[in-house]
Amino acid sequence: MSASYDVIVLGSGPGGYVAAIRCAQLGLKTAIVERENLGGICLNWGCIPTKALLRSAEIFHYMQHAGDYGLKAKEIEADLEAVVKRSRGVAKQLNQGVTHLMKKNKIAVHMGEGVLTGPTALTVKGEKGEEKLTAKHVIVATGARARDLPFAPADGKRIWTYRTAMTPPEMPKKLLVIGSGAIGIEFASFYNDMGADVTVVEMLDRIVPVEDKDVSDFLEKSLKKQGMTIMTGAGVEDVKADAKGVKAKIKGKDGKVSEQEFSHCIVAIGIVPNTENIGIEKLAEMDRGFIQIDPYGRTKSKGLWAIGDCTPGPWLAHKASHEGVTAAEAIAQKLGNTDVHPHGLDRNNIPGCTYCHPQIASVGMTEAKAKEAGYEVKVGNFPFIGNGKAIALGEAEGFTKTVFDAKTGELLGAHMIGAEVTEMIQGYVVGKTLETTEAELMQTVFPHPTISESMHESVLAAYGLALHI
Structure with missing residues (x-):
């Protein structure tokens, strides 16, 4: 045919x-x-x-x-x-x-x-x-x-990828998560909330390494507070699975290798x-x-x-x-349609969201990337503890951070961690798409009481004008 x-x-x-x-x-x-x-x-x-x-x-x-x-x-x-x-x-x-x-x-x-x-x-x-x-x-x-670990391919029994982790044959008692990108951290968060003893191993020097360093640091403290073990600058050198569980050799930040036992392992090292x-x-x-x-x-x-x-x-x-x-x-x-006017993709305006607890959302450059690119920056950071709605919800853990070009006021990046930030980041995405500056954001009226007010306050904070801190 x-x-x-x-x-x-x-x-x-x-x-x-x-x-x-x-x-x-x-x-x-x-x-x-x-x-x-x-x-x-x-x-x-x-x-x-x-x-x-x-x-x-x-x-x-x-x-x-x-x-x-x-x-x-x-x-x-x-x-x-x-x-x-x-x-x-x-x-x-x-x-x-x-x-x-x-x-x-x-x-x-x-x-x-x-x-x-x-x-x-x-x-x-x-x-x-x-x-x-x-x-x-x-x-x-x-x-x-x-992506599989070359020395320990997923078997669907003890060593899992995201696919098995979504339909687990049993509840892990002690879970090793290799990799702390969005997929690894989301599953770590899920199984930790469900009652598993979770250890996250990340070979780079901080978790969720594509995010702003302040976000990474805040998330690590939060996850540790929730009971997780977080190992950064560490690598898994060997994983062996049998009917009883998983044995992993983990090289720590200090260079020492320890063998640890887990019931299951999730591999989240990329695609x-x-x-x-x-x-x-x-x-x-x-x-x-x-x-x-x-x-x-x-x-x-x-x-x-x-x-x-x-x-x-x-x-x-x-x-x-x-x-x-x-x-x-x-x-x-x-093919001849004169009514469509496509625009090439601008990768700087693509938001990223991670649905762990607390949530993470970001768009544009981190503070470090902006400085590496040669920008002189103004940075605002507003903690959720200064936001009435967040306190009323019992979700006062988090912050909103904005990064501006000090010379032009261009919004270079925005980084958020806390309750429902994945539903708020689009405000900054729209702003970046419209090539906004701090002036338009400052003049925007944010509804009260909402967690989104932290977005406004973060912009004000970048210019020394924050009202509630």
Whole structure:
């Protein structure tokens, strides 16, 4: 069987399915190729189901601390099986939602393994046998997978990646988390709240190392206060698993190696792009497996585009979705649509969110990066303890930090840690996209009482004008 389209999207994650929808909205005959689940890793095994798990852990945490709010709750227990079941139900609901969106937008879905046979052609081996598909343009959105430890590949029993950690065969008693990026810290936070004894090992000198140093330092103190063991500047040199548990040799900051025992281990040391065996190597420039693209998603081959986690980072779902829309509109423009005006991706305006407890959110440059780039900076920092809403919620742990160019007032970066900061960061993202300065932010009226007032106060603090500290 063969078929021809305007656009074929290879992969249906948050980049792929959004790209397909936008192509269809623009009147292009569109198909999507998916080998496993519509919605990809994010929807089925990543962003969404993990947030469902973390929500359960958050509620459990509040129930255990009911007395802090003048309430009484007895015999509080966590049912891990029920928590996981709820999470999988959320993922299933959203998977069905993507299926509906494909039908609504009249996007042809080809389930199977897709392999490029040229820049604008591919074969699909799947439920319909072998299909040969051609298009005017192809968007590669194959995503990425968890990186294994070379000396201890995940076995799904004692050594886990995020996928097993979302559907655990049992509750860990003593958990080793290797890596302190967003995935590692989120699972560390979840299992710690659920009652596990958690140790996090990070080879760099601080946890969540892509964040501002003040955020890293604050989070480490908070997690230690919650009972976690945090080892920075440390490396796991060997991991051996058996039916009873895991033995790990960990080299500490002092250079000494200790052998420690754990019930389970989660490996969260980064990702590997899914670009092997898809026929991409001769069609695009590659760097460590990642497809190299311009700000619109174009590769070196005419008609071949790439988006999302199979391209350079940051490796975030919302970045992939935005790239999908950009590529779709650039393709439509190429095919003669004069009503679309795509803009190349500005990576400096992509927010990052980590849903640990407390939450982290940021956009733009850290203070250190801004100084490295040659900026003279003004920095404001406002603690949540000075915010009435945070105190009333019993969530006075956290702060908002802003970094400005001292010469022009340009907002260079914003960094937040505390309750619901992942829901507030978009205020700064909008500001950066509009190329705001401190003047506009100072003149913005923030509602009271909200935690978002800390954003205003942080801006004021950068210029020595804070009102509530």
